[in-house]
Amino acid sequence: MKQTANKRQLAKLIQQVERLAPADKPLNIMEVCGAHTMAIGKSGLRQLLPDNIRLLSGPGCPVCVTHDCEIEVYLELARQRNVIIATFGDLLRVPGKKGSSLADARGQGAKVSVVYSTLDALKLAKKNPGKEVVFLGAGFETTAPTVAMSVIQAQEEGIENFSVYSLHKLVPPVLEALLLDKEVKIDGFILPGHVSTIIGVEPYYFLAREYHKAGVITGFETHDILQGLVMLLGQIREDNPCVEIQYRGGVLPRGNPIARQVIARVFEPADAWWRGLGLIPKSGLRIRESFRNYDTRKKFNIPEPHPDDKEESNKICACGDILKGIKLPQECRLFGRACTPLNPVGPCMVSSEGACAAYYRFTENGGGWNEGR
Amino acid sequence: MCVAVPLKVIKVTGNMAIAELEGISKEISIALTPEVSVGDWVLVHAGYAIQRIDNEEARETVRFLEELYEANSK
Numbered sequence: 022m023k024q025t026a027n028k029r030q031l032a033k034l035i036q037q038v039e040r041l042a043p044a045d046k047p048l049n050i051m052e053v054c055g056a057h058t059m060a061i062g063k064s065g066l067r068q069l070l071p072d073n074i075r076l077l078s079g080p081g082c083p084v085c086v087t088h089d090c091e092i093e094v095y096l097e098l099a100r101q102r103n104v105i106i107a108t109f110g111d112l113l114r115v116p117g118k119k120g121s122s123l124a125d126a127r128g129q130g131a132k133v134s135v136v137y138s139t140l141d142a143l144k145l146a147k148k149n150p151g152k153e154v155v156f157l158g159a160g161f162e163t164t165a166p167t168v169a170m171s172v173i174q175a176q177e178e179g180i181e182n183f184s185v186y187s188l189h190k191l192v193p194p195v196l197e198a199l200l201l202d203k204e205v206k207i208d209g210f211i212l213p214g215h216v217s218t219i220i221g222v223e224p225y226y227f228l229a230r231e232y233h234k235a236g237v238i239t240g241f242e243t244h245d246i247l248q249g250l251v252m253l254l255g256q257i258r259e260d261n262p263c264v265e266i267q268y269r270g271g272v273l274p275r276g277n278p279i280a281r282q283v284i285a286r287v288f289e290p291a292d293a294w295w296r297g298l299g300l301i302p303k304s305g306l307r308i309r310e311s312f313r314n315y316d317t318r319k320k321f322n323i324p325e326p327h328p329d330d331k332e333e334s335n336k337i338c339a340c341g342d343i344l345k346g347i348k349l350p351q352e353c354r355l356f357g358r359a360c361t362p363l364n365p366v367g368p369c370m371v372s373s374e375g376a377c378a379a380y381y382r383f384t385e386n387g388g389g390w391n392e393g394r
Numbered sequence: 395m396c397v398a399v400p401l402k403v404i405k406v407t408g409n410m411a412i413a414e415l416e417g418i419s420k421e422i423s424i425a426l427t428p429e430v431s432v433g434d435w436v437l438v439h440a441g442y443a444i445q446r447i448d449n450e451e452a453r454e455t456v457r458f459l460e461e462l463y464e465a466n467s468k
Contacts, residue, residue: 055395138441163396167442215396218445280426
């Protein structure tokens with residue numbers, strides 16, 4: 022299935038990018054997908070492209086943007102004796118306000134089970150009828166339908182000891198929040214592939230219509246990203262911003278309507294806190310009242326986090342500016358010194374898909390320069 | 395996090411299916427892609443098929459690459 026391009030084809034694509042890149046001004050192109058962050062880092066594309074094409078990594082890692090105050094909530098849940106936390110592996114190491122993570126909690130005796138799928142979390146609930154299984158629902162629109170399906174299935178099968186702590190985030194609202202920030206300078210977006218598999222093209226139309234920004238839904242191979250860039254630069258050169266699909270093998274213009282119906286049946290949009298970015302209106306998903314028995318917040322009477330709890334844990338950490346593309350990872354005073362993948366301070370260093378972690382691993386300025394070669 | 399892998403469906407039982415890639419098989423849910431049948435390729439994320447892969451669309455991407463390559467070789 023996988024199509025790979027040879028070196029000559031890649032060289033030709035890079036030439037196309039060079040030809041289309043404006044000579045007089047730099048262009049800021051942002052991707053908002055952890056898999057793109059990784060792919061760009063690994064490919065070394067930043068070193069190969071013209072200097073005036075700046076590839077920025079935005080808030081594309083849902084784990085990285087999970088807020089301190091939410092982490093404290095689920096760490097507290099993990100300490101309860103009758104609770105089993107079921108989670109995707111990505112969340113294990115993310116530190117809360119006091120620096121401790123789910124992995125630490127597990128070391129101290131908490132029951133934390135890493136699952137690949139919500140299907141496994143439901144099996145866990147069936148196997149442990151005397152325990153409460155709390156699934157940490159993190160992820161963007163790609164993951165939300167799979168979590169929604171587990172809630173529907175739990176209701177249908179009468180599995181009562183299962184609930185979801187929804188940390189879900191939505192991509193279009195955060196793009197809009199970025200564009201409303203006067204400090205942010207973005208000319209076009211490499212739009213996420215598998216988020217778009219679900220949502221299709223329509224939710225991105227506002228980018229061109231209201232903000233005159235280019236957008237291309239792009240795949241994950243190096244040649245996909247280069248093709249996406251060629252298409253973006255074409256839109257910018259012709260002053261004709263729109264939403265195009267480069268990743269045509271994986272994304273239909275209409276997306277997956279069934280998956281969207283499943284999301285809408287279980288969840289409703291809600292304001293959400295993003296680590297480094299703050300409160301963004303209607304940028305998260307909360308469980309509807311009709312499924313309240315499966316909502317961890319209601320089941321465990323978890324209050325809305327108090328505003329005082331929402332202060333960022335480290336003031337020097339530049340993750341907020343990095344997620345907005347205002348700063349590059351190496352411009353943070355902590356990067357590579359006090360903050361490394363083994364000892365992450367900020368969210369962008371925590372997950373391997375975070376901007377800082379990818380820079381650390383794959384660039385000369387980071388510590389692991391050789392790894393990506 | 396939002397990674398999805400292409401797998402080939404080899405058996406369908408109601409909402410569930412067995413899908414494989416290079417001999418490794420896995421039980422997946424096809425509740426989000428009910429149109430899927432045996433022999434189809436699907437993109438799988440977190441245990442769920444999220445999209446049937448349209449071979450024609452995939453081929454078009456390849457064709458685009460080839461055209462671009464030819465245009466550049468002239």
